[in-house]
Amino acid sequence: MSKCMSRATAQGSVLYCIAPQQRTFNTLTGYIRQPSSSQHIRSTSNIHCKYGHNRQAVRIRNQVQTIHVHNVVDSSGCIWPHRHISTHTRQRTAMYTYTQSRMSGINTHRSASTLHSAGGHVDKYTQTDQHRQASTVFALSSAPGKSGVSIIRLSGPFAGDAVEALTRRKRPAPRYAALRKLLHPETAEVLDSALILWFQGPNSFTGEDVAELHVHGGRAVIAGVLAALSDLGLSSAEPGDFSKRAFHNGKLDATEIEGLADLINADTSAQKKLALRQMGGEMRRVCDGLIERMTHSLAAVEAYIDFGEDDLIESEVFEQEKIHVNDLIRDINTHLSIGKRGERTRDGVRVAIVGPPNAGKSSLLNALTRRAASIVSPIPGTTRDVVETLLDLDGFPVVLADTAGIRETTDQIEAEGVRRSIQRIGSCDIRVCVLDGTELNSNHTHSQLALESLEKQHTDGYGEDGRFSTILVVNKTDLMSTDDRSAAVAALQKQFGTTAPISFTSCRTDGADISQLLDSLCEAVKESCESAVTGSLMITQNRHREALMQCVSALERFSGSGDVAIAGEELRLAIRHLGRITGRVSVEEVLDVLFADFCIGK
Ligand SMILES: Nc1nc2c(ncn2[C@@H]2O[C@H](COP(=O)(O)OP(=O)(O)OP(=O)(O)O)[C@@H](O)[C@H]2O)c(=O)[nH]1
C-alpha cells in the first residue's frame, strides 16, 4: 500500500506517494490543480491533473507498478478520497479519476501539514525483524526426490540476512555464484556445501530480495536446509507464492503467470512454444494495445460529455469514436476467429476413435499408443466406457479416446457406453471413424449405424474451423483384396464426398500397418492447432476468450447506443473486461488519456 499526499507550491500541489519499498515510487511526483479552475495544466512532471465541472483526473506516467492511493490532498487542504491507481507498466499511462459528487462529506478543512504530522502516511520501513522473517518465504523450487542438485529459493526482506546467518559470511555480490558452506545458525552443524545466487530486489523474479541455494539433491540435505530456514523464522511458501509476489510487484501480469504455469506443465514441443509466447507477454501486449485504443475513445467521449458545450468540442466526436470502436470490434473478432487453436495446443487435441463394434478401434488405439491401453477381444461390445490416453504427435499433444462400438443394444451398460460414444463424436476436435473393411461392402448394419451417427452429430463432417475433421479408417486390410479396397473407397466417397480422407490400416497383433492413418492424423492435428494467420494471437485460456467476447459485446452496445453517457459506460465496461485478462486494470475509474490530445479550454 502506498500513501499519497500533497504539498502546496507556487504551481499547484506536488503529489507524493510513499511506497513500502521506497525505491519504487521515485517517479511519482507531479501537480494537482486547485479544484476551482477548469484550466488544464500541461506539465512535464509525472502527474497531470485536469479539473472539469464534474470530474477530476490525475495522470501518472512512467510508473512501474500498481499503487494504491489512500489520500490525496490538494493545495486548498481538500482531501480526495481513497482510490486505486492502476498503472500499465509499459503503456506508460494510468489515470486516477473520481467524480466530484463522491467527494461530499469529506473533511475539507484538514490541511496537508496536519496529515503529514498525523503520521501513518509516511510508510517508513518500521517492520520488526520478526515481521521481516515471517514475510520471507522459502521452498524447494526443483522437483522433490533425489537428484544431483536441488534448488531452494528464498524471497522477501529477510532473504539476505538468512543467507548471511546460514553462511556466517556476507551475502555474495548480486548475480554472482558463490560457493559457501551452509551451517545451522544455532548448532553450527554443517548442512551442505552450496552454490549461492543472490538477487537484490527489485532485480529478481519476485521483485523482492531473492536467494537461491543450489544444494546437493539428497533428501537429508534438503530436509536439513529447509529445517534451518524454518528455525530462522522464515515461512514455508504456499503453492504459487513466488509467482504471486512477482505479480503483486508488477514483474509479471496474469497472462504471463499463466504462461509460466503452462511452461512448467508443457509435455510437448508445441505446448512449450506456446507457453513461451504467452510468457513473453504476447497476450499482454495485445490487451495493452486494445486498452490504449479504447482509453483514447473513452477519453474523447468523456471530454465531450464534460466539456462539449463549454469548450466547443465538435459534436462529431461521438460518431468518430464509433468508427474507432468498430475497428476495435473487427480486430478483436479477428483474434477470436482463429478458434480454439491455442486452447487445443495447451490442453491437447481431442481425438475420438469411433465406429461399429469389433471394427478394431481398441486395437488401433493400442497400435497408436504402442501399449495395451484398451482391452481387445473378438467379442463385439468389449469396450463399454471411454478410454482416454495421451499422445505426443509430432510435438502436438493429443488426448486420444477409445469408445464403445455404436450399435442398438438392450444391454443397459452397453447402451450407456453407446450414448457416451455418440456424445464424444459431437464434442471432440477430430473423429477417427474405424470401419471393418471385410464387412463394409455387405451393407453391414452396424457400420451404417455408426456412419449415420457420425453424420447426425456432424452433418457434413466439417468442424468449427471449416475443416473436414473426420478421418475414415478402413481397418483389417490384411483380410481385404485390392478390389475390396476400391469398392470401399467408392462406397465411402459416395456417402462423404471425394474430399473425405480415407486411410487403410491393419492392426494385426503380429505387426500393425497404420502409417497412412498416422500421416493423416498428424496433418489434421497440426491444422487444428496451428494458426493459418502467421503471428496471430493464440488464445490459450477459456477465461481470455470469454473476456474478449464480453468486451466485444460491450463495444457493440457502445456502437448501437444513441446516448453518449450510456455509451461511455459501455466503453468503460469493455476496458474492464479486457483488464481482467492481464489483471492490471481494476478500473472503477474513468480513464482520461486525451487531456494531452484534446486542447480543452484553448
Ligand atoms: N485380422 C485383423 N484382425 C483385427 C484387426 N484389428 C482388430 N482385429 C481383431 O478384431 C477383433 C476386435 O478388435 P477390437 O480392437 O477389440 O475391436 P473394437 O472395435 O474395439 O470392438 P468393441 O470394443 O467391441 O467395439 C479382435 O479380435 C482383434 O484382434 C486387423 O487389422 N486385422
Ligand SMILES: [Mg+2]
Ligand atoms: Mg474396443
